[in-house]
Amino acid sequence: MSPAATTLGHVDVVVAVERGNVHLVADGGAAGTTSRFPLEELPERVRALEARRPRWVWADTGSLYPALLQASVRVERCHDLRLCHAVLRHAALSAGSALASAPPGAWDTSLSGDVDHQPTLLDGLVQAHTAEDVVAEHARQRAAVDGSADPGRLRLLLAAESAGALIAAEMSHDGLPWDREVHDRLLTDLLGPRPRHGSRPARLEALAGQIRACLDAPDLNPDSAPELLRALRGAGLDVRTTRKWELAELDHPVVPPLLEYKQLSRLFSANGWAWMDAWVRPAAGGRGGRFRPDYVPGGVVTGRWATRGGGALQLPRQIRAAVTADPGWKLVVADAAQVEPRVLAAMSRDGHMARAGRGADLYQGLVDDGIVDTRAHAKVAMLGALYGATTGEAGRLMPRLVRAYPRATGVVEHAAQVGEGGGVVSTWLGRTSPPPAGSWHEAQRRASEPDADEADRRRAYRQARDWGRFTRNFVVQGTAAEWALCWMADLRGRLREIAGNDPAAGDPGTSGPAAPGAGAPHLVFFLHDEVIVHSPAHLADAVAAAVREAAAGAGRLLFGDFPVEFPLDVAVVDNYAEAT
DNA sequence: ACTATTGGCGCG
DNA sequence: AAAGCGCGCCAATAGT
Numbered sequence: 071m072s073p074a075a076t077t078l079g080h081v082d083v084v085v086a087v088e089r090g091n092v093h094l095v096a097d098g099g100a101a102g103t104t105s106r107f108p109l110e111e112l113p114e115r116v117r118a119l120e121a122r123r124p125r126w127v128w129a130d131t132g133s134l135y136p137a138l139l140q141a142s143v144r145v146e147r148c149h150d151l152r153l154c155h156a157v158l159r160h161a162a163l164s165a166g167s168a169l170a171s172a173p174p175g176a177w178d179t180s181l182s183g184d185v186d187h188q189p190t191l192l193d194g195l196v197q198a199h200t201a202e203d204v205v206a207e208h209a210r211q212r213a214a215v216d217g218s219a220d221p222g223r224l225r226l227l228l229a230a231e232s233a234g235a236l237i238a239a240e241m242s243h244d245g246l247p248w249d250r251e252v253h254d255r256l257l258t259d260l261l262g263p264r265p266r267h268g269s270r271p272a273r274l275e276a277l278a279g280q281i282r283a284c285l286d287a288p289d290l291n292p293d294s295a296p297e298l299l300r301a302l303r304g305a306g307l308d309v310r311t312t313r314k315w316e317l318a319e320l321d322h323p324v325v326p327p328l329l330e331y332k333q334l335s336r337l338f339s340a341n342g343w344a345w346m347d348a349w350v351r352p353a354a355g356g357r358g359g360r361f362r363p364d365y366v367p368g369g370v371v372t373g374r375w376a377t378r379g380g381g382a383l384q385l386p387r388q389i390r391a392a393v394t395a396d397p398g399w400k401l402v403v404a405d406a407a408q409v410e411p412r413v414l415a416a417m418s419r420d421g422h423m424a425r426a427g428r429g430a431d432l433y434q435g436l437v438d439d440g441i442v443d444t445r446a447h448a449k450v451a452m453l454g455a456l457y458g459a460t461t462g463e464a465g466r467l468m469p470r471l472v473r474a475y476p477r478a479t480g481v482v483e484h485a486a487q488v489g490e491g492g493g494v495v496s497t498w499l500g501r502t503s504p505p506p507a508g509s510w511h512e513a514q515r516r517a518s519e520p521d522a523d524e525a526d527r528r529r530a531y532r533q534a535r536d537w538g539r540f541t542r543n544f545v546v547q548g549t550a551a552e553w554a555l556c557w558m559a560d561l562r563g564r565l566r567e568i569a570g571n572d573p574a575a576g577d578p579g580t581s582g583p584a585a586p587g588a589g590a591p592h593l594v595f596f597l598h599d600e601v602i603v604h605s606p607a608h609l610a611d612a613v614a615a616a617v618r619e620a621a622a623g624a625g626r627l628l629f630g631d632f633p634v635e636f637p638l639d640v641a642v643v644d645n646y647a648e649a650t
Numbered sequence: 651a652c653t654a655t656t657g658g659c660g661c662g
Numbered sequence: 663a664a665a666g667c668g669c670g671c672c673a674a675t676a677g678t
Binding site: 340 | 663664665666667668669670671672673674675
C-alpha cells in the first residue's frame with residue numbers, strides 16, 4: 071500500500087462541472103490548487119488522484135458517479151452536497167446556521183432522475199452549479215456543522231449519507247444477479263405460458279371463469295374493485311371492501327379462487343414477464359442477467375432509501391429464487407434481527423431492554439424476562455409501541471411494556487407528544503422530522519375557535535394523533551436507517567480490504583476494484599435491514615464474517631460502549647430463496 | 651386523450 | 663386479525 075507521504079490525508083477535493091469543463095479545487099481552495107480540464111478527462115483524473123485517498127466533494131453523486139463507474143473508476147469517500155444540504159437545512163442541531171436560515175435555492179431542489187438512460191458525463195451538466203457555487207456551499211455546510219450543537223453526530227450522519235450515495239450508485243451499476251430462466255420457469259409454473267400481449271395467462275383466465283360462475287356474474291372483470299364488490303354483494307355476501315383479509319373471513323365457494331386470482335394477478339402485473347423485460351438486462355460480462363433498480367438515498371423522510379422504477383424494495387418472496395449467484399460465486403445474505411427495538415433500547419439507554427436483546431431474538435428475550443407470555447405477544451406489543459397502536463391486542467399489552475421498559479417507551483411516548491403538539495423530533499444522529507403542513511396547523515387553529523363544531527374538533531384531534539404516530543415512529547425508523555447506513559458503509563470498506571488481500575480478485579489498486587465482476591465481492595442489494603453481497607465462492611466465508619463485524623462496528627460507532635447487540639442471520643447461498 | 655386519485659397489495 | 667409506521671407500483675376510476 072501507499073505510504074502516508076503519498077496520501078492526501080483528509081484532504082477534500084471539490085469537483086464542479088461548468089460548461090463542459092471540470093474544475094478541481096483541492097482543500098477548499100485555501101492553500102489548495104485549482105485545475106481545470108475537459109469533462110472527458112474526469113475519469114482518468116479521478117483515478118489518478120484517488121490513489122491519494124481524498125474525500126471527493128461534489129454536488130450530486132447520483133449524476134456524477136455513474137459516469138465514473140462506467141469508466142471503471144471507484145472512489146473510497148465522498149461528500150454529497152445535495153444530500154447533506156437537505157439534512158442540514160432541516161436539522162434542529164444546525165437550526166442556527168446561515169445555511170438553515172437562507173432562502174430556498176438551487177441546493178434545495180431534488181433532482182428528478184432519469185429512469186432509463188445510460189449515464190454519461192453530460193449528466194454532470196444537469197447541476198446548475200458553478201465551481202464558486204460548489205466551493206461556497208461546501209463552506210456553508212462546514213460552518214453549519216462546526217457551529218452546530220453537536221458537530222460529531224452531524225459529521226457522522228453526513229458521512230453515512232454520502233457513503234450511502236456511493237453504495238447506491240455502485241449497486242445500480244453492478245446490478246443484482248438475476249436468472250431469467252428461473253424467473254420464467256416460476257412464472258410458467260404458476261400462471262401458465264407467457265400470454266400474447268394484452269391477454270391474461272391461462273391460469274388467471276381459468277380462475278376468472280370460476281369466479282364469474284360462483285358469483286353468477288358472466289361479465290365480471292375481477293380486476294375491478296367496484297364491479298367485484300357489487301358482484302359479491304349481489305351474491306349475498308356482506309362485505310365492505312374487496313381486501314383479501316376481509317374476503318378470507320367469508321365462507322363461500324368464491325373465496326378460494328378469488329384469493330388465488332388476486333395473488334397471481336398481482337404477481338403477473340407487478341413482477342411478471344413485462345417486468346423482466348423492463349428491468350432485467352444482461353450483465354456487462356455477458357453471463358447472467360442483472361436487475362438494476364434506481365436507488366434513491368434519502369428518498370424517504372425518515373432517511374430510508376426509496377427506489378424509482380422496478381419496485382426493488384418489494385421483491386416478492388415468490389420470485390426470489392431468480393436471484394442467483396453467478397457460477398463460481400455465492401450470495402451472502404444477511405438480515406439484521408429487530409433493528410428498531412434495538413436502536414430504541416440504545417438511544418434511550420434502556421439497559422433492561424438492551425439486556426432482553428442480548429440473544430439472537432429480542433422478542434423471545436421479552437418472554438424470558440416475564441414481560442409477556444408468548445413471542446407473538448412480544449412482537450405485537452413491541453410493534454405497537456413503535457407504531458403507536460392503541461387498540462386491540464397491542465393496546466392491551468402496552469402497559470406491561472411501559473412498566474418493564476419505562477426509559478425506552480418514554481422516548482417514543484415523548485416523540486409522539488411532541489408531534490401531537492406540532493413540534494419536530496430528531497433521530498439519534500440528528501435528522502429532523504419535517505414540521506406539519508400549514509393545513510395541519512389550520513385544522514388545529516380552527517378547532518380551538520369558539521364556534522368550532524364537533525366535526526372540527528374531531529378532525530383536529532385525529533390529525534394531531536396521526537402526526538404523533540408519525541413522529542413516534544420517525545425517531546426509531548430514522549435511527550434504524552442510520553444504523554443500516556453505517557453497517558453498509560463499514561461493510562463496504564471491509565469488502566474493499568478483502569478484495570485487496572485476495573490475489574484472485576485481481577489488483578484492485580488504490581482506487582478499489584475497478585470491475586467487481588472480475589473477482590471482488592460487492593454489495594448487490596439493500597433492503598432497510600438486509601444486505602446481499604455477491605462474492606466469489608472462496609471468499610464467501612470471509613465476507614460473512616465481515617458482515618457480522620460491520621454490524622457490531624455500526625453499533626459501536628453510533629452508541630459507543632452501550633451494551634446493545636445487533637445479531638444477524640447470515641446465509642451463504644446460491645439463490646436468495648434459500649436464505650429465508 | 652390526458653393526468654390525478656383510489657383501492658389494493660408487495661416489502662421492511 | 664389487519665388495528666398501528668414508512669414506502670412503490672399496478673389497474674381501474676375519477677376528474678379535466
